[in-house]
Amino acid sequence: MILNLLIAGFGGQGVLFMGKVAASAAMLMEKEVSWLPSYGPEMRGGTANCSVSIDDNPISCPLITEPETLAVLNGPSFDKFIDAVRPGGKAFIDSSLIQKKTARSDISAYYIPAATLAEEAQLQGLGNIVMLGAIAKETHFAPMEVLEEAIRQVVPASKAHLVDANIQALKLGYGYQE
Amino acid sequence: MAKKYLMKGNEAMAEAALRAHCRHFFGYPITPQTEVAAYMAKRMPKLGGTYLQAESEVAAINMVLGASAAGMRAMTSSSSPGISLKTEGISYIAASDLPALIVNVMRGGPGLGGIQPSQSDYWQATKAPGHGDAQVLVYAPSSVQEMVDLTIRAFETAERWRMPAMLLADGMLGQMMEPVSFPDEVPLPPEKPWALTGTKGARKPNIVNSLYLTPSQLEQIVKERFQRYEKVKAQEVLCERYKLDDAQFVLVAYGATARICKAAVDMAREKGIPVGLFRPITLWPFPEKELAALGGQVKSMLAVEMSMGQMVDDVRLAVNGRCPVYFYGRTGGIIPTPAEIEGQIVKMANRKEEA
Amino acid sequence: MAVLFQKTKGLTDRETHYCPGCTHGIIHRLVAESLEELGVLGETIGVCPVGCAVMAYDYFNCDMVEAPHGRAPAVATGLKRARPENVIFTYQGDGDLAAIGTAETVHAATRGENITVIFVNNAIYGMTGGQMAPTTLPGQVTQTTPYGRNTDYSGFPVKVCEILREVDGVAYAERVAVNSVPHIRKAKAAIKKAFQNQLEGKGFSLVEVLSTCPTNWGMTPVEALGWVENKMIPYYPLGVYVDRDVHHRKEEEA
Numbered sequence: 183m184i185l186n187l188l189i190a191g192f193g194g195q196g197v198l199f200m201g202k203v204a205a206s207a208a209m210l211m212e213k214e215v216s217w218l219p220s221y222g223p224e225m226r227g228g229t230a231n232c233s234v235s236i237d238d239n240p241i242s243c244p245l246i247t248e249p250e251t252l253a254v255l256n257g258p259s260f261d262k263f264i265d266a267v268r269p270g271g272k273a274f275i276d277s278s279l280i281q282k283k284t285a286r287s288d289i290s291a292y293y294i295p296a297a298t299l300a301e302e303a304q305l306q307g308l309g310n311i312v313m314l315g316a317i318a319k320e321t322h323f324a325p326m327e328v329l330e331e332a333i334r335q336v337v338p339a340s341k342a343h344l345v346d347a348n349i350q351a352l353k354l355g356y357g358y359q360e
Numbered sequence: 361m362a363k364k365y366l367m368k369g370n371e372a373m374a375e376a377a378l379r380a381h382c383r384h385f386f387g388y389p390i391t392p393q394t395e396v397a398a399y400m401a402k403r404m405p406k407l408g409g410t411y412l413q414a415e416s417e418v419a420a421i422n423m424v425l426g427a428s429a430a431g432m433r434a435m436t437s438s439s440s441p442g443i444s445l446k447t448e449g450i451s452y453i454a455a456s457d458l459p460a461l462i463v464n465v466m467r468g469g470p471g472l473g474g475i476q477p478s479q480s481d482y483w484q485a486t487k488a489p490g491h492g493d494a495q496v497l498v499y500a501p502s503s504v505q506e507m508v509d510l511t512i513r514a515f516e517t518a519e520r521w522r523m524p525a526m527l528l529a530d531g532m533l534g535q536m537m538e539p540v541s542f543p544d545e546v547p548l549p550p551e552k553p554w555a556l557t558g559t560k561g562a563r564k565p566n567i568v569n570s571l572y573l574t575p576s577q578l579e580q581i582v583k584e585r586f587q588r589y590e591k592v593k594a595q596e597v598l599c600e601r602y603k604l605d606d607a608q609f610v611l612v613a614y615g616a617t618a619r620i621c622k623a624a625v626d627m628a629r630e631k632g633i634p635v636g637l638f639r640p641i642t643l644w645p646f647p648e649k650e651l652a653a654l655g656g657q658v659k660s661m662l663a664v665e666m667s668m669g670q671m672v673d674d675v676r677l678a679v680n681g682r683c684p685v686y687f688y689g690r691t692g693g694i695i696p697t698p699a700e701i702e703g704q705i706v707k708m709a710n711r712k713e714e715a
Numbered sequence: 716m717a718v719l720f721q722k723t724k725g726l727t728d729r730e731t732h733y734c735p736g737c738t739h740g741i742i743h744r745l746v747a748e749s750l751e752e753l754g755v756l757g758e759t760i761g762v763c764p765v766g767c768a769v770m771a772y773d774y775f776n777c778d779m780v781e782a783p784h785g786r787a788p789a790v791a792t793g794l795k796r797a798r799p800e801n802v803i804f805t806y807q808g809d810g811d812l813a814a815i816g817t818a819e820t821v822h823a824a825t826r827g828e829n830i831t832v833i834f835v836n837n838a839i840y841g842m843t844g845g846q847m848a849p850t851t852l853p854g855q856v857t858q859t860t861p862y863g864r865n866t867d868y869s870g871f872p873v874k875v876c877e878i879l880r881e882v883d884g885v886a887y888a889e890r891v892a893v894n895s896v897p898h899i900r901k902a903k904a905a906i907k908k909a910f911q912n913q914l915e916g917k918g919f920s921l922v923e924v925l926s927t928c929p930t931n932w933g934m935t936p937v938e939a940l941g942w943v944e945n946k947m948i949p950y951y952p953l954g955v956y957v958d959r960d961v962h963h964r965k966e967e968e969a
Binding site for chain 3 (some may be wrong): 558
């Protein structure tokens with residue numbers, strides 16, 4: 183498995199979009215990929231999450247309950263999923279919105295103040311993409327140029343002016359040193 | 361290689377219907393298939409087609425009846441509770457020998473149930489899609505690509521046999537995105553001399569009807585239809601075999617569950633258990649002969665479903681005692697995990713052979 | 716020899732199954748004559764209801780489809796959307812249109828579907844043997860209101876034209892009767908207009924025809940004609956309820 187990623191946060195934080203960029207990058211690399219969102223009332227207001235699987239072989243189960251890689255963008259998601267990460271896995275935690283730290287020593291935890299980094303760089307609302315940059319750096323699931331191309335494809339034509347900001351956010355996360 | 365798109369199952373299926381020249385869609389919103397309606401609402405006007413949001417599922421299926429009687433490729437899409445409402449119309453469509461496509465993106469039931477993926481409408485789709493002696497073609501996709509391929513196929517077979525076809529998907533397939541490609545060209549629908557077009561004064565009136573008040577006449581009509589069903593059974597069965605060549609144990613699963621079973625098969629094979637997967641792609645007609653033959657070659661089978669056990673009935677009927685058939689299922693919107701199913705495979709392999 | 720009267724080409728030669736004195740036959744003829752006179756018989760597709768007119772596909776000399784009970788307006792919607800160039804009509808009784816098919820009726824009307832609806836109101840369920848209809852009059856005895864329709868218990872009759880008067884998509888709604896020659900002539904004009912409206916793309920047109928059911932009313936045909944005059948018409952006043960051009964008005968608004 184190249185990437186087995188569960189992303190979770192509030193609705194409106196761009197959880198699904200973040201997953202879609204990762205999935206599109208995989209498609210550009212001609213890998214097998216699936217993207218599965220949570221759906222229903224929880225999409226509207228509550229927590230949102232999505233599973234992204236990238237592999238050389240066909241994806242059997244698109245639903246990820248025990249992620250190898252977890253990205254959490256808010257406190258409730260941290261509480262809900264941190265214990266589900268597989269031993270040896272990675273957890274990416276937006277430390278600007280989540281004050282807690284995990285006590286688990288069998289996983290690698292990365293505390294990235296993604297939302298704050300985005301805001302300081304005048305990239306309001308792009309904490310999700312900052313986080314994706316950080317994930318790309320640590321997991322190597324896709325090279326930067328492919329992710330940039332994925333962003334160009336996924337950002338809808340009506341919001342084309344946001345492409346550069348997204349790429350900037352991606353680089354910000356990729357270059358962040360804890 | 362055809363261009364690939366990253367699309368949700370629901371949207372890919374809608375796009376496939378458009379590429380298959382379907383220009384008449386009638387629906388009513390329900391989770392988890394609403395993307396289909398949204399997609400159609402956006403695209404149909406640009407193609408000169410009809411997207412109409414009906415006042416109810418009952419009305420939507422009857423609009424399909426009308427458009428199909430007029431000779432058009434027509435479809436509707438819903439999820440479990442909505443399909444229950446459509447069953448009246450489905451029975452009339454089947455009884456009027458009309459083609460149509462009905463999509464069921466299944467969710468947990470009974471009643472209002474839930475909105476998470478389920479396979480608990482198998483009985484409804486294959487045994488009683490409406491009142492009376494009738495069947496509909498039932499296709500069970502297992503990937504977003506199959507949502508596309510089987511949608512196109514369903515239109516074509518429905519017209520070939522003049523009967524309704526159902527695409528039986530579930531919330532997971534509807535909501536997930538995978539890379540998908542579309543055929544460059546789909547053949548145009550065939551001529552339909554039975555269609556209602558107006559006589560133009562050039563022929564006798566065409567009548568699309570399901571009423572036969574004389575019992576002998578109705579029996580005759582139904583018997584003829586069932587002769588057609590026999591031909592459908594002989595020609596339209598689809599199934600997939602995965603790692604069955606040396607298998608002593610077999611999982612039988614369809615749709616989303618089947619892909620999870622594949623992972624479980626791979627996990628169990630790593631432990632040395634000779635297990636494979638048999639996946640019915642058509643649920644009606646059901647791959648009876650194929651399963652019967654397999655039943656004579658293996659030690660046991662395990663049907664896995666997101667239900668309390670519905671397809672397992674058909675597996676047992678097909679296998680007819682040639683080997684034990686066990687069942688494992690989750691319901692209510694719970695998706696079984698590969699590990700969970702692998703555990704069931706181990707349990708099956710460890711069972712004492714039944715004499 | 717001069718031909719004084721000829722049966723319309725809009726009807727087949729099939730003998731109908733309607734009871735003696737039933738006015739379905741007259742209404743069939745008025746519909747068929749209208750289609751013939753407008754020259755659209757070859758373009759017409761009719762939708763049969765469930766009820767006494769369930770076998771109307773044997774009588775109308777045009778393409779016909781049989782709809783489930785109450786669903787004729789939905790089936791007609793599918794037909795019209797598929798073939799807007801064709802003339803589409805439904806022929807429905809009171810149970811079909813105003814009870815089980817109320818939603819389909821009202822919503823086809825709200826959409827302004829460019830179809831013609833012939834609504835036969837005889838205040839009773841004929842085919843099933845004389846049960847209370849949505850249009851059964853207060854006090855009227857039927858098989859299921861053996862002591863007379865008690866409005867406190869069974870509710871009030873449904874006045875379809877009055878309801879449709881408030882529906883924006885309706886181009887034309889008129890109530891007529893076929894219990895006398897003058898009424899029949901008016902009914903013919905209304906039915907023809909309802910089809911003419913469709914040809915002009917005006918929107919949803921409905922003609923409610925007060926009709927008799929001597930068998931289930933327990934009357935002679937002549938008594939039944941009188942009952943329409945004396946009981947039904949006072950409760951269901953004849954006349955034009957709506958007459959306008961829905962779709963052209965929409966264009967003006969836009």
